[in-house]
Amino acid sequence: MKDDSRQKRKRELIPRIALLACLALVVVSLAMAFSPGSPKAPAEPPFSEQARSAALADTMRLRAAGEELERSTAGGGQPAVARTVSLLTSQARALLVPGQDGPDSLPVPGSAxxxxxxxxxxxxxxxxxxxxxxxxxxxxxxxxxxxxxxxADGGMARLLAAVGTAQLLQASSLAAAAGAPAPAVPDPAAPQLSGACPGPPASPSDSPSPAAASEGPDTGAATLPGALAATVRTELEAVYGYQVALTRLGGDAAASASEQLARHEALAAGAEALSRMHCAAAPAREAGYTMAPAFLASPAAGLGGLEASALTVYGDLVALSEGQTRQWAISGLVGAARRSALWGADTGALPGLAADPEAFPPLPAPSVTPGP
Known part of the structure; x- marks a missing residue:
């Protein structure tokens, strides 16, 4: 009988022990859920955002330096310094993200x-x-x-390329105005193109029309084949324009035009080679192009306008490409800007970017620390 009673008590204790064990597990789980854990490290911003932020910081710092030079120079500052400050102001506004880059987040002049x-x-x-x-x-x-x-990502790549191109040109202009040697920073070199179409080449009907190729990346109609086709057409027209201009130029202008003609012939061949590499149909070469009477009357200024019109074409190609094609496009953008300036054309604060500077957000007013 005693053994039976002992066995009965054991059987009655087992459910109680199991219940207590379950309750203990629940308490431990709740304690772990509500105990403060180590805070998660903030996610690292994407590379394009880091590049934009660094560009804004550098631009604001250089702008502050230019403003200080203007204040310290008798007579209101050198015109080249004033132009530099104006350019950097426009670029900083273009790089600004409204609401994100407030006064407290703008770089401190002199900071890294x-x-x-x-x-x-x-x-x-x-x-x-x-x-x-x-x-x-x-x-x-x-x-x-x-x-x-x-x-960087496509759209940001185009903005950064525009900022860098204008700064490179302004650096040369500022050095010349100051009587100093040109900065020892070479222009980006075009890569040696290599590669082949991995599939059957596209037919001419597969390439977008010139109107579609000229649309911005945000329209959803712009494509890499279209941008390459536009680049080929632009370079072929430039070749023809230089050939016409050479019949009306003389002296140093003719020598310079002859040199640039050879450069455009190489660029046209490069754009055609890239089209084949990307399985895109390159536009056929035309016998000639219509030149406006103003071009024939003033060929030097006409060449400047011809070069400036290529800037947005190369900007499109930068945004829509990657790898060696983008490197080639960046080199082409800088070259077109250099040649535009050579012939007296204004490249603006953001060459290659079709945007109205007046539409950029204003720079936030710097924070003012109240006095004692």
Whole structure:
């Protein structure tokens, strides 16, 4: 009988022990759920956002240096410095993200490139104190923007390439005005093109029309084959334009035009080669193009306009391509801007980007610390 009673008590205890074990597991689980864990590290911003932020920081820093040079120079500052400040102001506005880049997030003049005010080093880098020094740092910023453009997302790549191209040209202009040597920063070189179409080439009917090729990347109609076709047409028209201009130019202008004609012939061949590599049909070469009477009357100015019209074409190609094709397009954009300036055409603050600077957001007013 005692053994039976003992067995009965054991059987009655088993459910109780199981219930207590379950309750203990519930308590432990709740404690783990509500206990504060280590905070997650914030996600690293995408490369394109990092590149934009660094470009804004460098541009604001160089702008502050230019403004300081204007204030410290008798007579209101050198015109080249004033033009530099104006260009950097437009570029900073283009790089700004409304609502994101507020006064507290704008870089502190003299801080390291890309560093937020709270992360500024204890001994910030001094601002360039002369026009020549500003030219050197402007060229270095341009080189970084163009390098970032080679790997950024399409739309940001186009903006960074535009910023870098204009800064590169302005660095040369500022150095010349200051009587200093040109900055030792070479223009981006075009890569040696290699590769072949991995499939059957497209037929001419598969290529977008010129109107579709000229549409912006945001319309959804722009494509890489269309951008390449537009580049081929632009370069072939430039070849014809230089051939016509050479019959009306003389002296140094003729020598320069002859040199640029050879360059455009090489660019046309390169654009056609890229079209074949991407399985796109290159436009057929035409016998000639219609030149406006103004071009025939003033061929030098006409060549400037011809070069400037190629900027947005190369900007399209930068945005719609990647790899060696984008590198080639960036080199083409810088070259077109150089030649535009050579013939006296204005390339603007963002060559290759069809945008109205007046539509850019204004720069936020800097925070003012109240006095005691």
């Amino acid at each position: 490139s890309g560093a937020a005010p709270s992360e500024a080093p204890s001994t910030p880098a001094p601002l360039p104190a002369t026009a020549a020094a500003l030219s050197t740092e402007l060229a270095a910023s341009a080189s970084q923007r163009l390098a970032d453009a080679a790997v």
